Amino acid sequence: MSIVHSTRPFEEDAKKALADDTLRGALRHATDLFAGRRLASIEGIDDWEDLRERGRAIKEHALFHLDRYLEEFVANGERAGVKFHWARDASEACRIVGSIAARVSARKVVKAKSMTTEEIGLNHALEGEGFEPVETDLGEWIIQLAGELPSHIIAPAIHKTKGQIAELFVDKLGIEPTDDVLQLTAAARKVLRSYFAESDLGVSGVNFGVAETGTIMIIENEGNIRMATSLPKAHVAVMGIEKLVPRFEDLEVFLRLLPRSGAGQHLTSYQSILTGPNTGGEGPDELHVVLLDNGRTGMLRREVTRQSLACIRCGACLNVCPVYQQIGGHAYGSVYPGPIGAVITPQLAPGDRSSKLPFASSLCGACRDVCPVKIDIPALLLDLRAKVSADGPALERRGFRLWAWMMRSTARYRLGAKLARLFPWAWRGRAGAWTDARELRPLARRSFRERWKRGELA
Amino acid sequence: MRVSLFVTCLVDQFWPEVGTATVEVLRRAGCEVVFDERQTCCAQPAFNTGYRDEARAVAERFIEIYEETDADAIVMPSGSCGAMAHHLPELFRDDAAWLPRAERVAAKTFELGSFLVRELGVEELGARFDGRVTWHDACHGLRDLGIRDEPRRLINAVEGAELVEMNAADSCCGFGGTFSVKHPDISVAILDHKLAELRDKEVDAVVSGDVSCLMQIGGRLQRQGSGIRTLHLAELLASGVEA
Numbered sequence: 198m199s200i201v202h203s204t205r206p207f208e209e210d211a212k213k214a215l216a217d218d219t220l221r222g223a224l225r226h227a228t229d230l231f232a233g234r235r236l237a238s239i240e241g242i243d244d245w246e247d248l249r250e251r252g253r254a255i256k257e258h259a260l261f262h263l264d265r266y267l268e269e270f271v272a273n274g275e276r277a278g279v280k281f282h283w284a285r286d287a288s289e290a291c292r293i294v295g296s297i298a299a300r301v302s303a304r305k306v307v308k309a310k311s312m313t314t315e316e317i318g319l320n321h322a323l324e325g326e327g328f329e330p331v332e333t334d335l336g337e338w339i340i341q342l343a344g345e346l347p348s349h350i351i352a353p354a355i356h357k358t359k360g361q362i363a364e365l366f367v368d369k370l371g372i373e374p375t376d377d378v379l380q381l382t383a384a385a386r387k388v389l390r391s392y393f394a395e396s397d398l399g400v401s402g403v404n405f406g407v408a409e410t411g412t413i414m415i416i417e418n419e420g421n422i423r424m425a426t427s428l429p430k431a432h433v434a435v436m437g438i439e440k441l442v443p444r445f446e447d448l449e450v451f452l453r454l455l456p457r458s459g460a461g462q463h464l465t466s467y468q469s470i471l472t473g474p475n476t477g478g479e480g481p482d483e484l485h486v487v488l489l490d491n492g493r494t495g496m497l498r499r500e501v502t503r504q505s506l507a508c509i510r511c512g513a514c515l516n517v518c519p520v521y522q523q524i525g526g527h528a529y530g531s532v533y534p535g536p537i538g539a540v541i542t543p544q545l546a547p548g549d550r551s552s553k554l555p556f557a558s559s560l561c562g563a564c565r566d567v568c569p570v571k572i573d574i575p576a577l578l579l580d581l582r583a584k585v586s587a588d589g590p591a592l593e594r595r596g597f598r599l600w601a602w603m604m605r606s607t608a609r610y611r612l613g614a615k616l617a618r619l620f621p622w623a624w625r626g627r628a629g630a631w632t633d634a635r636e637l638r639p640l641a642r643r644s645f646r647e648r649w650k651r652g653e654l655a
Numbered sequence: 656m657r658v659s660l661f662v663t664c665l666v667d668q669f670w671p672e673v674g675t676a677t678v679e680v681l682r683r684a685g686c687e688v689v690f691d692e693r694q695t696c697c698a699q700p701a702f703n704t705g706y707r708d709e710a711r712a713v714a715e716r717f718i719e720i721y722e723e724t725d726a727d728a729i730v731m732p733s734g735s736c737g738a739m740a741h742h743l744p745e746l747f748r749d750d751a752a753w754l755p756r757a758e759r760v761a762a763k764t765f766e767l768g769s770f771l772v773r774e775l776g777v778e779e780l781g782a783r784f785d786g787r788v789t790w791h792d793a794c795h796g797l798r799d800l801g802i803r804d805e806p807r808r809l810i811n812a813v814e815g816a817e818l819v820e821m822n823a824a825d826s827c828c829g830f831g832g833t834f835s836v837k838h839p840d841i842s843v844a845i846l847d848h849k850l851a852e853l854r855d856k857e858v859d860a861v862v863s864g865d866v867s868c869l870m871q872i873g874g875r876l877q878r879q880g881s882g883i884r885t886l887h888l889a890e891l892l893a894s895g896v897e898a
């Protein structure tokens with residue numbers, strides 16, 4: 198399964214989302230809540246801008262020297278007993294996890310919430326081999342129960358209302374109808390707890406890998422990741438190669454940046470910092486780390502696109518994006534939605550559907566303002582647009598060529614303006630995309646330059 | 656101070672009153688205004704849609720015209736064209752001949768409101784406007800050029816005008832250049848969300864620094880039969896004054 202999951206054109210998916218008032222209500226509520234909490238959590242942090250700058254610099258440095266840090270990471274991890282596996286692409290990564298699952302004779306595989314495993318379509322692959330992957334993050338589990346896909350990087354079920362979730366639980370778990378959140382979570386907890394006891398393999402993602410020590414860090418709020426990575430016999434962490442930071446002390450910067458930017462927390466409830474398996478009589482007997490490329494090395498080559506790999510998946514850019522706020526995650530048709538999704542999807546999965554995503558932005562720049570690692574998302578969108586427009590729609594291409602030819606000469610510009618006034622039907626008829634919902638201001642009878650020329654402003 | 660006015664193609668063709676008001680305001684602030692009639696466009700539409708070659712072609716002409724100017728500053732009644740002027744060096748990043756020329760022109764370019772407050776230190780322009788107005792922060796002025804307080808200070812100095820802040824004044828109006836016609840449904844959905852914030856504010860006018868946003872906002876208000884006007888900052892600052 199590719200990270201692009203929609204086969205319909207983006208416009209169609211967006212239209213469907215716009216027509217869904219329940220979805221838009223849920224989105225509005227959740228994105229405003231997250232954005233508000235984020236603001237509240239950084240209030241009074243005097244060095245916030247400095248912190249962002251440090252986060253950006255660490256990531257930039259690590260990405261520039263990624264080859265070196267990967268070697269260091271693997272050497273130090275191996276010393277601590279970690280088994281590393283290199284995966285060129287999604288299917289290789291899935292095969293590796295599948296073979297580990299088979300070796301430890303797992304049936305149920307407990308999963309921690311992880312975008313990277315969504316990216317490689319791991320659940321689907323494991324099911325295909327007869328395993329039973331179960332999501333243990335509440336939101337992710339709800340989505341799995343409903344047979345849907347996540348629509349937000351950190352809040353997978355953001356598109357669902359409390360009522361819809363209650364109905365789902367009545368249907369799938371056979372509970373009594375209720376809209377009490379405590380009862381709903383208690384019902385979920387009972388089922389989820391039993392999974393941990395029955396499973397021999399836990400699968401997670403990784404938030405940060407530390408080259409200096411071979412450590413991986415995973416942060417969360419529900420405690421399910423702590424259990425999924427410590428109770429089963431074996432733990433496999435699937436990690437994009439871009440997740441490295443050089444030093445252990447770098448974690449401090451990101452532990453301050455990520456929880457605040459994500460859910461607006463000062464700190465997440467749990468941070469699992471794992472260096473090798475079975476530390477001090479606790480934890481799994483085996484710790485595997487699957488290092489995933491899946492198109493990432495291609496993005497390293499250019500300075501502009503390299504930035505895309507600095508993303509720490511906090512989701513802040515989604516919450517403030519006017520487009521995401523209106524259409525939600527599913528309409529992007531990609532595992533990675535929102536502004537950062539529009540940037541990485543066409544790079545990870547080039548194709549017709551994904552190449553349109555960079556145009557699904559008004560370039561307002563709100564994403565750049567909140568990004569904890571200062572990724573210049575609008576610049577990336579423009580860069581990707583430039584790549585696409587080279588073989589964009591013929592009519593548009595010709596239009597812009599004509600436009601440039603006109604704008605390069607004052608005489609042609611004036612002639613164009615005159616023609617537009619003489620033959621308004623020639624272009625106003627084509628303005629339907631604008632005029633369906635908005636009036637179009639008419640061309641002024643006399644342009645500014647005419648007024649100036651006639652000395653009206655003297 | 657001698658100021659060369661770049662009026663922007665949209666103002667020139669659709670909303671020349673904004674150009675007239677800009678001249679008026681600049682003169683009142685003590686500037687001598689010159690207008691180079693060779694000017695056309697800043698190249699933004701092509702740049703933002705991904706047509707770099709076409710953007711460069713138009714940008715070169717923009718640079719050629721304005722590097723010759725003997726004015727102290729190039730001023731435009733637009734934050735997004737102003738931001739484009741500041742993006743020019745990016746467009747010529749790999750061009751050793753054009754890069755310094757682009758940088759020189761970019762450094763001399765200013766958006767009107769921020770130019771008045773930051774460069775001239777002027778806030779009070781003797782304007783008068785009776786009514787409640789709200790300010791829409793146009794995205795590129797706000798986020799690329801850091802313009803937030805300047806227009807508000809200018810509005811507060813307008814006699815009779817009451818500045819009413821709407822919720823999320825800094826949220827996008829959904830225009831986004833070609834985005835507004837490539838994705839009209841999303842564009843209007845974003846706009847409607849913005850306009851919902853106006854509902855109980857009882858304002859007489861929405862004021863902003865870009866006619867592009869104002870055409871988007873005004874076009875929808877008009878379609879909805881709303882009586883709220885759209886005014887460019889320059890028009891507000893030039894209002895109520897005998898010429």
Ligand code: SF4
Nearest residue numbers: 508509511512514568
């Ligand atoms: S691009 Fe920045 S804001 Fe968006 S998810 Fe990544 S780190 Fe967060």
